[in-house]
Structures are given as structure tokens and as C-alpha cells.
Amino acid sequence: MKILVCISKTPDTTAKIAFTDNNTKFATDGIQWIINPYDEWYALVRAIELKEADAGVTIHLVNVGTAESEPIIRKALALGGDAAFRVNTLEEDSYFVAAQIAAIAREGAYDIVFTGKETIDYNGSSIGGMVAELLDLPYISHAVKFDLSGNTATVVREIEGGEETDQVSLPIVVSCQKGMAEQRIPNMKGIMGARTKPLTVSEPVTADILTRVASFDLPPAKAGVKLVSAEHPEELIRLLHEEAKAI
């Protein structure tokens, strides 16, 4: 059983969001980079759990990015990936990135491709679906639970106001979110072992770019909070009703 986990590099969740070059580029100065939390906490850890349950499972990681991604790839290897691929390119757009991942996935003939439900920077929610279409595979998005029985996956996915349980034969592409697994911290043995695990760097395949970021904007600043005395919560309700017209 071979699992491919897609790993994206995102700014730390406390990063200050600012832009340079006339609001066309994200200001990366002083930014700490992390593995996109959905990729790490849910996709990768669930893959590791499947490997712990069945020694026949191999976990490969793929990142589309420049050499700046290497620390986060090593961390993912420390958590439990067996080997990693890095496609050496900028992440031009979702389609371009998905095409790179699909090329690696095709080559490795994986049974399962896991992604996070979205990246916390672009919030696209689109790589998994695009990879699935490029590979002509079933796709279950926003999975909160994933179990295997032989060649059949039972996947619980989030739907509006509830959950749905699906049965699908492998191979399959799944995007993962909270519920799938719990965050783990890499241990010393993992960190030491990660240094010698194979990390293969390849050049990108040709692929179209369908969209481009023209510019960024920051949301307008709030006017400031209107405080109501704790003695008179009914005044707050009045304001919400008459001024904000929210209730």
C-alpha cells in the first residue's frame, strides 16, 4: 500500500499579513514557515496511523516549492514520511501545482493521495480535486474519518449541517480536516532519522497557468469598539436591535 501526502509550506498562523511591491507580493520578511496545519495534523498523521496499523504501508511526501521548503519537508519526514519529492518551482497557481503533484502521483502509482482540506494562506480548497481529475480518480473532500478494509475505503466527510459516510474502492484522492487524526510532535529519533531519508528534487513538468494574483488588499480597519456597562446588558441588546439592526 502506497500513500502520497501533499505537503504545502504556509506562513505560521501568527504571521503578520502585509504586502510589498505595490500590494502585489506577500511580505515574507521575518515570516516563520510551517507545514500547512491541515496537511500535517490530519493528512500526514492519518497516513502515519495507517502505517502503524499495517507495516506494508509506505508514505511518500510531495511538495511543490523552492529550496525554502526543505525545512518543512524534513519536519514531515521526522514525523513519519518514508521519502519525499520536491518539485523545484514557484507555486504558480493551483492548476500548475496540481499538475506537478499529478505527475509525481502517476509515476508512483499510489493507492491513496492525501491532501489537507485547504492551505491557510490561499484557502483554495482546490488541489485535491484537481489532482483527482487529472488522474481520473474518485475524490472525497473534507474527510473527518478514513478507514480501510482491504481495497475499500470508508470515508466520513463533512457536508452542510452534518456528515456523510461513503464507500470507495482504491485508488482515491482524499482531502483531510479536523477529526481525521490528532496533531503530533516529532521525537528525537524521528528528527535524527529524517536527515538521511531520501528527498528527491525534480524539475517541473510543463503545465498551464490559469489564474494569477493581480494584487492583495487588507480589510478596512474596524471603527473601534463601543463598550456598554456590565450593569446594563439590556443596553447592548437595544443597540444590536436599533443601531446595528442585527437582531
Add this chain to the structure above:
Amino acid sequence: MNLVFIDQAEGHIKKASFEAASYAAQTAALMGTTAEAIVLGTVSDDLTALGRYGITKVHTVADANLNEFDAQVYTQLIAEAVKATGADVLVFANTTTAKAVAPRLSVKLKAGLVSGAVALPDISNGFTVKKSVFSGKAFANIAVTTAIRIIAVNLNAFTIQEVEGSATVVPFTVQPISSKVKVSGVDKITGEVPLGEADIVVSGGRGLKGPENWGLVTELAGLLNAATACSRPVADIHWRPHHEHVGQTGLAIAPNLYIAIGISGAIQHLAGVNRSKTIVVINKDPEAPFFKAADYGIVGDAFEVVPKMIDAVKKMKGIA
């Protein structure tokens, strides 16, 4: 021509799809064209009423097999509808269905996708759509350079414009496609307002001390017909179910009113809720960062303040 996918569950059109329909119609008006709709599965709602959102024609594939969702099957059928109608803009409400299908269609139709759109496209110079990025902390203006463009509109981000009108409903004939996904069960959380679609959300944090105190949140929510939510630690320590976790690593929401009780307002929490129109914060610590992001606030003990808010709402609604 613009085509909007109308998402349904149990025969009823999802609320978010009305916003998407209105978005498609207003985009069509900008572009000097019309907007039509595609509906898959059997729907009991009156589809001619989509005319009120500016839709002129509704194409339906009323096949009960389609009531079970399969991203591959939906992709195939919507792609055929795009080709048959000659649509060059395809609009979705950014629901779980769109998140599974729109990326596939982007590949199949070689169409640039903007998911999480928050405003109408700017067509003054090319085709640019504003979307939410960095979990609500910023916006990106995405230039789409393909002949067909796909837009998935965020919930509650866009105001519906109702118009006079009635849509004609026509069957769309397709070859049946077999599904590789077997749906073995659906679990709906009943009796609650779905969080993603709610107009008002009442949310509790660690300041509420324990699950036994959640009556304050649920009672206020019940009176306001609101959904309930919580901060991440509250879900992690199982005071509340995971699906209520909002924030950067939970659900991102944008209700009309968000009431935060005993939540500090950490940057990761704000990321998921700062698109709410009005934010109210109840916190005993005047230094809590949430007050900086709030419109209204009370510095005080939730256990004293919230019962008085409940009484005031009851009085306002004429409930004894």
C-alpha cells in the same frame, strides 16, 4: 452566458445557492448577457422561483440517482451543461459540493477557478475576482486568464438582489453515468441552525469554565435563532463537538452577527470570524485582544452579563 450550479439537499435548494444565483445574474448583467441554472437530482422546491434571483432558465436532470453526490458524476454532467449552453462563467456557492466539484471542472474545462469569492468580478480590464485569503486576514484580486471562468462565492459574502421574474424550467438530457462512490449513510445534526449558513452565531470559549455552563450559550442562541460555535480548545477538550470549532483551523464563518463569550480573540480565532458583519465580545478582561476586533463589547463576567442579556432579549421579543 453565465451558468450557476444550484446545490440541493433532500429536495431543497441550499440557501447559499440563492446567493450564487443572484451573483451569477448580477455578473451576467455586467457582461451584457443572461444567467441560467443547472440543478441535479430531484427537487421539490419550485424552480421557477429562481427567476426572482435573476435566473432566466433552469436546466434540470431530475434523476433520483443524483441525490447521492459523487464528484466525478457531477463534474461530468455540469461540464456537459457548460458545453451545451455555451456558458463562459460558471458560478457555485462555495459549499462542500463546490469544493469537491469546482476544482475538477477547472481541470476538465481548462477554466481558471476562484474559490471563496467575496465580490462581483471586475471586468474593466480583463476578468478579476476578489477572494478571501490568509483565512480572512486579507483579500487577493485574482486575474482569470482562461476563456471559461469558474467562481465559487463565499457564503454570506454577497447581498442577494431580488427582481421580478420567473424562470422557465427545461429538462437537460444526458446519458446516465455510473458512480464509483457508494453513500452508506448521512448524519444530519437536527434541530440546530447549520453553523456555516447562520445569520447569527453565539460562540463560547474557555472562559465559560466547563460544558455544564453551556446553557448560557444555547439559551441565548435559541432565543436569537442562532447557531452555536466555540473556540478550538473548547472542541479539543470535548466540551463541545468538533464541528462547532471556528477559526483558522476550524470553520471560517461570516454571519451578520457574531457574539463571542469568554473567548480571548487569539489571532487564529479571529481569522475564522473576522468577516462577520457585527462582532460582540463579552469578556471579563479589558485587555482581551478580541475587543480590538469588536463592534460592541461588555467588560464583565459572562456568568452575570449573559443571563441579563437573555432577559433583555426575552423582553424585546415579548417572551415572559
